[in-house]
Amino acid sequence: MNPGSDLETQVMELIIHAGAARSDAMEALRAARNRQWPQAEALLAEASAAARLAHRIQTRLIGEDQGQGKIPVNLIMVHAQDHLMNAMLARELVDEIIALHRDIDALQRRENHDDTL
Known part of the structure; x- marks a missing residue:
């Protein structure tokens, strides 16, 4: 197999x-906005699982590179890193926003x- 292809x-x-x-x-955020808490939690779990898979790939690539520039940095690699960082940030922010939605729901x-009293 061609190493570049891999x-x-x-x-x-x-x-x-x-x-x-x-x-x-x-999607979890949209579910929470509609007070569909079980669906929101399930989607957050799916988001975490997908992020873990992406992070494992990133970690493997970093290990293969060994900080020595063995892996070429090109536009698609930068794009991939951008996607991962955006996903991780989105996951963290969505978690906080869902907590706020829960608080608002409880107050309402x-x-x-x-x-009614």
Whole structure:
């Protein structure tokens, strides 16, 4: 197998998994906005799993490079790293925003309960 081809495959897999992680995180946020808590949690778990797969690929590539420039840095590699970092940030921010949605939901429920008394 052509070593460059294997690298290209790994980079594309990193992009695919990172993209899935970001997409799942955003879907989780939409579910939370609609108070679909179990679905939001399931999607967050899927986002985390996809991010872990992408991160493993990144870690493997870093190990293969050994800080010596053995792996060529090209536009697609930079694109892959960008996807991963965006996915990781999205996952963290979505987690916090979902917590805020839960707090808002609890306050609204408490307010509605107080209004019925």
